[in-house]
Amino acid sequence: MAERARETVELMNMCMIRDPENGRVLVMDKQQGYRGHTFPGGHLEPGEAVVPSVVREIQEETGLTVEKLRFCGVKDWINETHRCLLFLFATEHFSGTLVPDGEEGPLCWMTLEELRGADLAEGFERTLRMFLEEGLCEFYVDAEDRWEFF
Numbered sequence: 001m002a003e004r005a006r007e008t009v010e011l012m013n014m015c016m017i018r019d020p021e022n023g024r025v026l027v028m029d030k031q032q033g034y035r036g037h038t039f040p041g042g043h044l045e046p047g048e049a050v051v052p053s054v055v056r057e058i059q060e061e062t063g064l065t066v067e068k069l070r071f072c073g074v075k076d077w078i079n080e081t082h083r084c085l086l087f088l089f090a091t092e093h094f095s096g097t098l099v100p101d102g103e104e105g106p107l108c109w110m111t112l113e114e115l116r117g118a119d120l121a122e123g124f125e126r127t128l129r130m131f132l133e134e135g136l137c138e139f140y141v142d143a144e145d146r147w148e149f150f
Contacts, residue, residue: 007082007083008081008082008083009082009083009084009085010043010082010083010084010085011043011044011050011053011085011087012041012042012043012044012084012085012086012087013041013042013043013044013050013053013054013057013086013087013088013089014038014039014040014041014086014087014088014089014127015039015040015041015054015057015058015066015069015088015089015090015091016039016072016088016089016090016091016131017039017040017058017062017064017066017090017091017092017094018090018091018092019092019109020092022109023111023112024109024110024111025039025109025110025111025112025115026039026040026062026064026098026107026108026109027039027107027108027109027110027115027118028040028061028062028102028104028105028106028107029105029106029107029108029118029119030104030105030121031104031105031106032104032105033104034121034122034123035121036118036119036120036121036122036124037110037115037118037119037120037121037124038120038121038124039131040057040058040061040062040102040107041054041057041058041061041086042057042060042061043057050087051069051089054066054069054087054089055067055069058094059096060103061102061103061104061107062096062098062099062102062107063096063097063098063099064094064095064096064097064098065094065095065096066091066093066094067091067093067094068091068092068093069089069090069091070089070090070091071087071088071089072088072089072090072130072131072136073088073130073136073137073138073139074086074087074088074137074138074139075088075127075130075138075139075140075141076138076139076140076141077140077141077142078141078142078143079143080143086127088127088130088131090131112132115128116128123141126139126147127139129149130149136149136150137150138150
């Protein structure tokens with residue numbers, strides 16, 4: 001039997017939280033790591049399932065509890081040392097009190113038009129397509145920064 005290829009993989013999640021009353025989305029202005037406006041999310045803990053990781057990360061970063069998550073696809077990219085998989089979700093179902101000053105940066109509600117005009121985190125403009133366009137499953141970026149949607 002042929003030996004299976006192995007690679008190091010970093011697992012992350014991100015969630016677009018949309019307020020159904022006014023259509024605004026929750027945005028984080030990240031001040032650490034990659035900077036700029038993006039949706040909240042984070043890393044999976046070892047052995048943690050993907051959906052519970054989204055609920056946990058959103059609670060930790062925003063103070064909100066999300067439910068009825070809709071899977072929007074995956075962003076898959078290769079960096080210098082490993083592959084990164086970012087699982088993308090959206091919801092309009094949330095409760096709790098927003099913590100406006102999150103650990104990684106301030107949080108605010110924006111329209112999609114305001115978001116598009118904001119200082120976005122690197123690559124987020126293309127990632128945003130995964131949340132907004134039906135029929136996309138994967139956003140892949142290779143090691144030479146060539147990208148493609150599937």
